[in-house]
Amino acid sequence: MKPIDLTTQLAGLTLKNPVITASGTYGFGEEYAAFYDPSRLGAITVKGITPLPRRGNPPPRVVETPAGMLNAVGLENPGLEEFLTTCLPRLEKLKTPVIVNISGFSLDDYALMAAAMPEDSCIVAVEVNISCPNIKQGGLAFGTDPRSAEEVLRVTRKHTKLPLIAKLTPNVTDIVTLAKAVANGGADIISLINTLLGMRIDIKTRKPILGNIMGGLSGPAVLPVAVRMVYQVYKAVRLPIIGMGGISTWQDAIEFMLAGASAVSVGTANFVNPLAPVEIIDGLAGYCRQAGFTAVREIVGLAHQ
Amino acid sequence: MIIVLHREIVIENRSLGSDIYRLVLKGAVAATARPGQFVHLQVGTTADPLLRRPFSIAGIDRPKGEITLYYRVAGRGTAQLTRVRPAETLSVIGPVGRGFTVPAAGELLLVAGGIGLFPLLALLEAVDRSAVKVKALWGGANRQFMEDVGRETLFQTGVDYAVATMDGSMGHPGVVTDLLKKVLAEKSAHGLAEATACGQGADAASAGGGSGVLADRPGGRTAFTVAACGPRGMLQAVAESCRQAGVPLEVSLEERMACGVGACLGCVCLVRTADGMLVRRRVCKDGPVFDGREVVWDETD
Numbered sequence: 185m186k187p188i189d190l191t192t193q194l195a196g197l198t199l200k201n202p203v204i205t206a207s208g209t210y211g212f213g214e215e216y217a218a219f220y221d222p223s224r225l226g227a228i229t230v231k232g233i234t235p236l237p238r239r240g241n242p243p244p245r246v247v248e249t250p251a252g253m254l255n256a257v258g259l260e261n262p263g264l265e266e267f268l269t270t271c272l273p274r275l276e277k278l279k280t281p282v283i284v285n286i287s288g289f290s291l292d293d294y295a296l297m298a299a300a301m302p303e304d305s306c307i308v309a310v311e312v313n314i315s316c317p318n319i320k321q322g323g324l325a326f327g328t329d330p331r332s333a334e335e336v337l338r339v340t341r342k343h344t345k346l347p348l349i350a351k352l353t354p355n356v357t358d359i360v361t362l363a364k365a366v367a368n369g370g371a372d373i374i375s376l377i378n379t380l381l382g383m384r385i386d387i388k389t390r391k392p393i394l395g396n397i398m399g400g401l402s403g404p405a406v407l408p409v410a411v412r413m414v415y416q417v418y419k420a421v422r423l424p425i426i427g428m429g430g431i432s433t434w435q436d437a438i439e440f441m442l443a444g445a446s447a448v449s450v451g452t453a454n455f456v457n458p459l460a461p462v463e464i465i466d467g468l469a470g471y472c473r474q475a476g477f478t479a480v481r482e483i484v485g486l487a488h489q
Numbered sequence: 490m491i492i493v494l495h496r497e498i499v500i501e502n503r504s505l506g507s508d509i510y511r512l513v514l515k516g517a518v519a520a521t522a523r524p525g526q527f528v529h530l531q532v533g534t535t536a537d538p539l540l541r542r543p544f545s546i547a548g549i550d551r552p553k554g555e556i557t558l559y560y561r562v563a564g565r566g567t568a569q570l571t572r573v574r575p576a577e578t579l580s581v582i583g584p585v586g587r588g589f590t591v592p593a594a595g596e597l598l599l600v601a602g603g604i605g606l607f608p609l610l611a612l613l614e615a616v617d618r619s620a621v622k623v624k625a626l627w628g629g630a631n632r633q634f635m636e637d638v639g640r641e642t643l644f645q646t647g648v649d650y651a652v653a654t655m656d657g658s659m660g661h662p663g664v665v666t667d668l669l670k671k672v673l674a675e676k677s678a679h680g681l682a683e684a685t686a687c688g689q690g691a692d693a694a695s696a697g698g699g700s701g702v703l704a705d706r707p708g709g710r711t712a713f714t715v716a717a718c719g720p721r722g723m724l725q726a727v728a729e730s731c732r733q734a735g736v737p738l739e740v741s742l743e744e745r746m747a748c749g750v751g752a753c754l755g756c757v758c759l760v761r762t763a764d765g766m767l768v769r770r771r772v773c774k775d776g777p778v779f780d781g782r783e784v785v786w787d788e789t790d
């Protein structure tokens with residue numbers, strides 16, 4: 185039996201399979217090494233980094249919702265310097281391609297972080313999280329305004345040769361406008377979706393549950409929204425897509441690829457089933473074998489035919 | 490690589506009354522579990538309710554390969570858990586977290602609020618009572634709860650204990666921290682300083698095993714220590730009393746969790762380190778047991 189070709193091309197980046205772990209759900213790669221060898225993955229995406237360390241929001245930071253969860257971690261991270269000196273050497277040991285997720289509150293923040301990422305390490309791409317509030321623009325997210333989004337990518341592009349992934353927020357009226365903007369700005373790859381803004385209230389205390397009041401919705405509940413956005417962006421923009429949002433099984437992953445994703449990211453599902461990413465890798469191969477495909481990339485975008 | 494994802498067989502899942510259930514699981518967790526650690530348990534197999542639930546390990550039977558958990562029916566997940574039958578299996582991540590220091594000598598005072606008793610039962614079971622003098626203080630709502638839960642747990646252990654109930658129907662009328670204050674006052678009257686200095690050194694104590702949070706602190710294994718679990722407000726009061734009395738304290742904290750393994754930063758608390766730095770710690774991985782002197786109870790301070 186000939187093995188199924190699982191390799192994936194994302195712009196200049198080749199991954200041995202299309203399954204990635206999503207930023208913020210996989211720490212810096214070490215925790216899940218207790219369950220399986222992370223080098224089985226196509227790549228791992230690390231928690232969003234900011235120039236300076238951040239203590240993040242007060243607890244509670246997570247709350248369950250119907251078939252999903254809200255999180256308001258508030259970008260807690262060790263900061264750029266600590267990331268480079270402590271986290272990166274440890275990531276190197278995992279023998280897995282690493283995508284670094286960067287977040288900033290000004291254009292300078294993004295420029296600084298892009299420039300600081302070594303081009304000869306396990307880091308294979310920089311994912312630009314544009315869901316953060318733009319301090320200069322009064323806190324409006326970079327990612328909800330096409331001009332700011334384009335500008336962030338343009339500035340980041342100038343400071344690194346690594347492939348650039350623009351990670352889009354779904355909290356917009358028209359995702360295609362944003363996708364076109366980041367493509368113009370110089371993104372090589374688009375990843376979608378980040379979390380959907382939501383909140384929950386405790387009916388006993390009559391107060392919002394999250395310390396930050398609002399948080400980002402993820403998990404199976406958001407899957408159809410994410411599939412729809414991948415479908416729309418695939419139709420409108422020529423860049424490869426990393427699809428994510430509620431992927432828990434190989435069937436979910438196939439659905440995203442049919443919609444147009446060249447790769448998929450697994451986030452919240454890690455919390456429920458730590459083996460989800462490797463089960464998905466195996467499931468993709470099984471599906472292709474059953475359906476008569478020799479390479480998984482053959483199914484990308486088939487729902488558009 | 491330590492594999493920490495297991496399927497455990499349900500041996501028993503039975504109501505004790507007062508909405509408390511006893512769940513006995515057989516599998517790999519018992520072999521390495523230590524008091525104060527917990528399991529992150531999947532209550533169903535569908536996407537809703539989605540997340541795993543954390544429960545303290547209350548009993549560890551290594552020869553039989555069994556752990557005992559006690560849970561209160563608190564919401565959807567625990568309600569679903571009550572319907573699980575013996576011989577079925579559950580997906581368990583564990584044992585997770587950093588547990589209690591198990592003293593090998595001296596005196597240990599357990600302070601429990603309500604269902605905060607459960608992790609302390611494992612500590613009580615692990616400590617060598619011929620070498621360590623143990624006393625338990627336990628507070629709860631009323632006699633019904635104390636009897637339903639205590640009958641098969643604390644009251645059976647033969648340990649010296651005192652109880653407090655909010656409605657005064659059993660033991661001291663009031664809160665468990667009243668009992669703690671009384672014990673600490675008696676201690677200081679009888680010369681706590683002397684007791685703590687009586688020379689049960691770290692060497693003797695390290696034989697007790699465990700990697701509890703007091704283990705790596707000078708004086709952490711002194712002769713008199715307190716271990717506490719319960720609602721946050723209660724723990725804060727316990728910490729204050731112990732601080733005033735100069736008594737080392739370990740607390741087991743609770744926080745809402747997603748991953749349960751340290752990856753999502755969902756379950757953090759704030760800690761003031763010995764050098765005065767305010768830092769975040771993950772309750773699931775860096776805890777759930779913390780040095781009571783380090784926890785910052787109110788973030789708005």
Ligand SMILES: Cc1cc2nc3c(=O)[nH]c(=O)nc-3n(C[C@H](O)[C@H](O)[C@H](O)COP(=O)(O)OP(=O)(O)OC[C@H]3O[C@@H](n4cnc5c(N)ncnc54)[C@H](O)[C@@H]3O)c2cc1C
Nearest residue numbers: 542543544545559560561563564565566567607743744745
């Ligand atoms: C380290 C640790 C050890 C625990 N040990 C025990 C134990 O031994 N026995 C016991 O009865 N309970 C224990 N709890 C509390 C227990 O996890 C919750 O009561 C349980 O998760 C409630 O689930 P539910 O679906 O019934 O409630 P729901 O309210 O429907 O739960 C909704 C969500 O909130 C979370 N949640 C609700 N209450 C709590 C809480 N008090 N703490 C943390 N998360 C919560 C749930 O996990 C779930 O994600 C422990 C909690 C932690 C953090």
Ligand SMILES: Cc1cc2nc3c(=O)[nH]c(=O)nc-3n(C[C@H](O)[C@H](O)[C@H](O)COP(=O)(O)O)c2cc1C
Nearest residue numbers: 206207208232255313377378402403429430451452
């Ligand atoms: C706890 C948590 C933390 C997250 N942190 C980040 C982050 O730092 N940067 C980022 O770009 N996305 C972050 N995300 C979003 C995820 O990467 C992903 O886009 C989203 O959760 C949807 O996928 P899922 O439904 O599979 O989780 C986070 C999500 C969760 C649940």
Ligand code: FES
Nearest residue numbers: 747749751754773
């Ligand atoms: S629950 Fe994810 S870090 Fe503790």
